[in-house]
Amino acid sequence: MADPAEDAVAEFVAVMRRLRAECPWKQEQTHRSLVRYLVEETYETVDAIDDAEATGDFGNLAEELGDLLLQVVFHAVIAEERGDFDLDDVARGITAKMRRRNPHVFGDPAGDLSAELTAEEVDERWQRIKAAERGGRSGQDALPSELPSALPALLYADKALARLERAGRPAGLAPDSADLGERLLALVAEARAAGVDPEQALRDAVRGRLG
Numbered sequence: 001m002a003d004p005a006e007d008a009v010a011e012f013v014a015v016m017r018r019l020r021a022e023c024p025w026k027q028e029q030t031h032r033s034l035v036r037y038l039v040e041e042t043y044e045t046v047d048a049i050d051d052a053e054a055t056g057d058f059g060n061l062a063e064e065l066g067d068l069l070l071q072v073v074f075h076a077v078i079a080e081e082r083g084d085f086d087l088d089d090v091a092r093g094i095t096a097k098m099r100r101r102n103p104h105v106f107g108d109p110a111g112d113l114s115a116e117l118t119a120e121e122v123d124e125r126w127q128r129i130k131a132a133e134r135g136g137r138s139g140q141d142a143l144p145s146e147l148p149s150a151l152p153a154l155l156y157a158d159k160a161l162a163r164l165e166r167a168g169r170p171a172g173l174a175p176d177s178a179d180l181g182e183r184l185l186a187l188v189a190e191a192r193a194a195g196v197d198p199e200q201a202l203r204d205a206v207r208g209r210l211g
Contacts, residue, residue, distance in 0.1 A: 127166060
């Protein structure tokens with residue numbers, strides 16, 4: 001018996017293929033032209049998550065995730081037309097990645113059990129496996145190539161500090177610096193030390209003021 005979720009996804013892919021074939025606006029779109037919508041829908045989904053956590057109403061989140069799924073399928077259909085890849089390739093790729101990067105769940109030659117690992121240990125193993133997949137790049141060489149510069153500044157700083165920590169390179173923070181950027185970076189480091197997501201902490205503070 002077919003999985004209803006699979007049927008729903010297959011139906012949506014068929015809808016997007018037809019729209020791509022019959023809708024003039026959708027026929028004109030390219031990977032590049034859709035970037036702005038992918039970014040917009042991502043941020044709208046973030047807002048929906050914040051709202052859902054605050055109100056307990058997750059209906060809008062489901063809708064926004066649908067809009068985000070639209071972007072994924074739209075890109076996959078465009079790629080399918082070009083003969084580059086299709087949605088099945090996308091799904092197979094991420095499935096294989098999850099299996100490789102979670103050996104504590106899907107099997108581990110070392111025989112580790114998931115119950116013996118903390119969340120921090122799982123993350124450390126994930127990072128080691130990721131580095132191995134990318135040719136063992138780490139430290140300074142990994143920073144410019146693996147961090148998208150378009151990330152929000154706080155998230156960018158958080159990830160950069162994490163990379164420096166794993167590389168054993170002190171960041172040389174200056175919390176009392178006259179430079180505002182240096183003080184902001186020190187605050188990000190303070191949040192990391194406290195186990196706080198600085199991006200979300202600032203979003204919550206701003207929403208609290210505006211609410």
